[in-house]
Amino acid sequence: MDAETAERKVLDTAEGLFDERGVQAVGMDAIRTASGVSLKRLYQVFPSKDLLVEAVLRRRDEAVRAALTGHGARTAEGPYERALAVFDWLAGWFAEPGFRGCAFINTFGELGGVTPVVAGIARDHKEALRAYFAEQTDALGAPPVLADQLALLANGAMAVAGITGSPEPAAQAKAAARVLLDAAPAS
Amino acid sequence: MDAETAERKVLDTAEGLFDERGVQAVGMDAIRTASGVSLKRLYQVFPSKDLLVEAVLRRRDEAVRAALTGHGARTAEGPYERALAVFDWLAGWFAEPGFRGCAFINTFGELGGVTPVVAGIARDHKEALRAYFAEQTDALGAPPVLADQLALLANGAMAVAGITGSPEPAAQAKAAARVLLDAAPAS
DNA sequence: GCATCGGGAGAACGCTCGTTCTCTCGGTCG
DNA sequence: CGACCGAGAGAACGAGCGTTCTCCCGATGC
Numbered sequence: 001m002d003a004e005t006a007e008r009k010v011l012d013t014a015e016g017l018f019d020e021r022g023v024q025a026v027g028m029d030a031i032r033t034a035s036g037v038s039l040k041r042l043y044q045v046f047p048s049k050d051l052l053v054e055a056v057l058r059r060r061d062e063a064v065r066a067a068l069t070g071h072g073a074r075t076a077e078g079p080y081e082r083a084l085a086v087f088d089w090l091a092g093w094f095a096e097p098g099f100r101g102c103a104f105i106n107t108f109g110e111l112g113g114v115t116p117v118v119a120g121i122a123r124d125h126k127e128a129l130r131a132y133f134a135e136q137t138d139a140l141g142a143p144p145v146l147a148d149q150l151a152l153l154a155n156g157a158m159a160v161a162g163i164t165g166s167p168e169p170a171a172q173a174k175a176a177a178r179v180l181l182d183a184a185p186a187s
Numbered sequence: 188m189d190a191e192t193a194e195r196k197v198l199d200t201a202e203g204l205f206d207e208r209g210v211q212a213v214g215m216d217a218i219r220t221a222s223g224v225s226l227k228r229l230y231q232v233f234p235s236k237d238l239l240v241e242a243v244l245r246r247r248d249e250a251v252r253a254a255l256t257g258h259g260a261r262t263a264e265g266p267y268e269r270a271l272a273v274f275d276w277l278a279g280w281f282a283e284p285g286f287r288g289c290a291f292i293n294t295f296g297e298l299g300g301v302t303p304v305v306a307g308i309a310r311d312h313k314e315a316l317r318a319y320f321a322e323q324t325d326a327l328g329a330p331p332v333l334a335d336q337l338a339l340l341a342n343g344a345m346a347v348a349g350i351t352g353s354p355e356p357a358a359q360a361k362a363a364a365r366v367l368l369d370a371a372p373a374s
Numbered sequence: 375g376c377a378t379c380g381g382g383a384g385a386a387c388g389c390t391c392g393t394t395c396t397c398t399c400g401g402t403c404g
Numbered sequence: 405c406g407a408c409c410g411a412g413a414g415a416a417c418g419a420g421c422g423t424t425c426t427c428c429c430g431a432t433g434c
Contacts, residue, residue: 001381021300024211027421038382039423049422106296108350113208113287122350149363152356153336156343163295163309169339176336179370180363188411214391225412226393236392 001037007045009035015056019103022110023053050115053107057121060103065128072132079139080181083150086133087174090157094167101162105155129154141186150177188224194232196222202243206290209297210240237302240294244308247290252315259319266326267368270337273320274361277344281354288349292342316341328373337364 001009013035017026028049032039046052068086076085093099100106108122133154134147153176157169188196200222204213215236219226233239255273263272280286287293295309320341321334340363344356 019300022297024297025301028423029421039384040381043423100300101296105292105346105350109288109293109296110209110211112350113206114212119350126347126350145359145362148356148359149340152340152343152347152360152363154343155346156339156341159292159342159346160313160339163292163299163306163313169335172332172335173339175332176339176363176367180366183366183370215393216391226414227411230393 001041003041003045006037006041010037010042010045010052011056011059013037014052015060015103018053018056018107019100020098023107024110050117053111054117054121057103057107057118057125061121061125061128064125065132068129068132079136083133083136083140083181084174084177086150086154087157087170087177090154090161090173091167091170094157094161094170099162099165099167102155102158105159106162126151126155137184140181140184142181142184143186146180146184149180153177153180188228190228190232193224193228197224197229197232197239198243198246200224201239202247202290205240205243205294206287207285210294211297237304240298241304241308244290244294244305244312248308248312248315251312252319255316255319266323270320270323270368271361271364273337273341274344274357274364277341277348277360278354278357281344281348281357286349286352286354289342289345292346293349313338313342324371327368327371329368329371330373333367333371336367340364340367 010031014026014031017030017034028039028042031037031052032042035042046055068089071089072082072085075088076082104122104125107118112119112122130147130151133150134144137144137146137150153173157173161167161169197218201213201218204217204221215226215229218224218239219229222229229239233242255276258276259269259272262275263269291309291312294305299306299309317334317338320337321331324331324333324337340360344360348354348356
């Protein structure tokens, strides 16, 4: 096994276990066992658990950003539809088995108060979501606060869907987003 | 010191430390030192850390419910204003020094995947918030989904305010809530 | 064929933490 | 006044975890 596939397997495994149980409840030994990558190799690629956590979050950050824009470009035409498409994407995510909420919200809750790096990654990630909405609302000529409000709906949906285990918040948030978009001045 | 004040001091101290650093990063020894309650007494009142965590969350649940209805009754007249008053209450909370998000969202992220009791308390708490909104929207004759949507805005505001450290989401969510309330049919 | 190098498995180490135990002391009741 | 009870301080214990080390094996180069 070369270093690249080892790194990918470790990141995949760690991401799954962290999502499922939280970060601190997952030992390096569990990651080694579940991934099949030896501890020695694991520490060659990620010299500490903190760095592994960071790497998992950074990779997920990039994946979510790509999925967002990709889903928007694939399924929606125009800024109005692209803003709403975010909530369809959320609906698919919430329905995945084992969904337990947004990794950034959850990890911030667990480590954000003690690990500034984690807090920063979470902040950047949420800012990126807001910026994506802002692209669409700007194109519509809507006031800037609308992007913040759509982001609040999306994040609220993630939090509530994670805690309740229901995918419904996605559809509820989408309907609310439509009302806000329709009520916004200009176009 | 009698058992009652010891219990209160422990709960106060633990709540503060858990909010600040997360649950697992706070040892029983830190709680003993910060509260001045001896370990022996601490374990007499709360036989395990898990039970202490539960007690902290349950007390906070009750306090939030009381604060919500109390603030609504004190500052607002009528269901429309009482629904919006929630966001004013959030604004005050977000502005408190050291605010780091909703304890239930944060603790669910840290422990919800591994501790069903914690997950249940968080679920019940969020359901109570939704139910409070539902009281107001029912009184307005608005469709039931509006209560869920207001709850999404409130929870989104908590999550984003916690992560970004800004109190702005409260005002943004309130403005969005007003739009949703005004757009709802019937009255 | 043999020496060397790299990697895997897992034991070992040091630390932290939840929980319990020990020792001591002050207050109370007879 | 003296014996006992409860409480406080903190040491002690056992487990878990992040990290490192040891041992062994298979592959590679001369």
